[in-house]
Amino acid sequence: MRFLIVFMVIMLNFKGLTQTFKLSIFTESNIKSISFQPGTGTYFLMNDTGFVRKIVPADLITINLGISNKLDVKLNNSYLFSSLKVYLFHEKSENNAKLKPIIPAIKERSYEGDFEVINKAGKIQIINLIDLDQYLEGVVESESGTGQNLEYYKAQTVISRTYALKYKNKHASDGFNLCDRVHCQAYLHRRFNAALIDSAVRQTKNLIMLDEKNNLYATYFHANCGGQTCQPDYVWNETLPGFDSFKDTFCVRTKQANWEKKIPVNEWKAFMVNKYDFPIWDSLSNYQLYNFQQSERHAFFIHPFYGIPLRDLREAFQLKSTFFSCSLDGEFVVLKGRGFGHGVGLCQEGAMNMSKKGFDYQQILLFYYPKMQLTVQSDRLNRKM
Ligand SMILES: [Zn+2]
Numbered sequence: 001m002r003f004l005i006v007f008m009v010i011m012l013n014f015k016g017l018t019q020t021f022k023l024s025i026f027t028e029s030n031i032k033s034i035s036f037q038p039g040t041g042t043y044f045l046m047n048d049t050g051f052v053r054k055i056v057p058a059d060l061i062t063i064n065l066g067i068s069n070k071l072d073v074k075l076n077n078s079y080l081f082s083s084l085k086v087y088l089f090h091e092k093s094e095n096n097a098k099l100k101p102i103i104p105a106i107k108e109r110s111y112e113g114d115f116e117v118i119n120k121a122g123k124i125q126i127i128n129l130i131d132l133d134q135y136l137e138g139v140v141e142s143e144s145g146t147g148q149n150l151e152y153y154k155a156q157t158v159i160s161r162t163y164a165l166k167y168k169n170k171h172a173s174d175g176f177n178l179c180d181r182v183h184c185q186a187y188l189h190r191r192f193n194a195a196l197i198d199s200a201v202r203q204t205k206n207l208i209m210l211d212e213k214n215n216l217y218a219t220y221f222h223a224n225c226g227g228q229t230c231q232p233d234y235v236w237n238e239t240l241p242g243f244d245s246f247k248d249t250f251c252v253r254t255k256q257a258n259w260e261k262k263i264p265v266n267e268w269k270a271f272m273v274n275k276y277d278f279p280i281w282d283s284l285s286n287y288q289l290y291n292f293q294q295s296e297r298h299a300f301f302i303h304p305f306y307g308i309p310l311r312d313l314r315e316a317f318q319l320k321s322t323f324f325s326c327s328l329d330g331e332f333v334v335l336k337g338r339g340f341g342h343g344v345g346l347c348q349e350g351a352m353n354m355s356k357k358g359f360d361y362q363q364i365l366l367f368y369y370p371k372m373q374l375t376v377q378s379d380r381l382n383r384k385m
């Protein structure tokens, strides 16, 4: 019986292997203790030696750090076993499970798919093994929230699918494909707004974007470009073909179109002098330090001559974007900015607005990635063989 179940579980999970992704979840948290409980359905609990038992929604599994790189596992508060790895495999693909970190205490999250838990140098690492499309449902909702319409969700699905496939080896040396942080696409839970997001994923099944060289497109996106998208070399010091800066009027009246931040004059001045040797003794430079204007996106603060990349200021002062101008107001430098995010590629609030105005997902994608071509993933694989 035990081996039959192990075999079934392995078959279930190796079916369609090429589309199964390994995602690190709770990546940013240093977890020492976590609980696991089925939300719906049955899971198979396994350890290093094999199948242990079935877990149903009335069961609460607690996993704590143990000694010798092991994990200690309890069932409903009774000790069960210690093991290097703990696996929880779902019985049916629509099952979901609730994971609740206890130390530190973090809000519970729900996920579909299977789970692999290890003690990684004194920290509990949780890997979610999941079908690509189920992962995308969670990503699309984590990245764009609820309340959007179908064409927007379809556009977000295609770029998120393309992104996941293009960067699937990003964390290969860590033992998984992608993590749940923004740099790998936010993945905070399974999708809850089921109907529309499921339709978007289904209706764009296997659709991906290719660049002019038939490689997967680098589908960068951000919350709001502030009315002009940004050249990649302003952000990362590298040029990316197919990402010229252009004007975007679809996002200028949306939620994150404008921001303002006040910084004490002394802090602003000290940062520029200490870090960049800024010549405040020169009266013109000193004036410009507080009166920089940016009607179009620049790469550098004031002038490249001073060697102050705007992306450095964004990071140092935690600004929403690099697209800002400044002025003096008493003891403060007032930064008035536009947009939110790095500004490269698709502008999410602009794309949402386009979908409300009746543009379909292909028109939205072509507006933000003018050189892209849509294709079906299996066609591309066949062509490369
Ligand atoms: Zn990552």
Ligand SMILES: [Zn+2]
Binding pocket: 224, 225, 226, 227, 228, 248, 250, 251, 252, 347, 349, 350
């Ligand atoms: Zn925009």
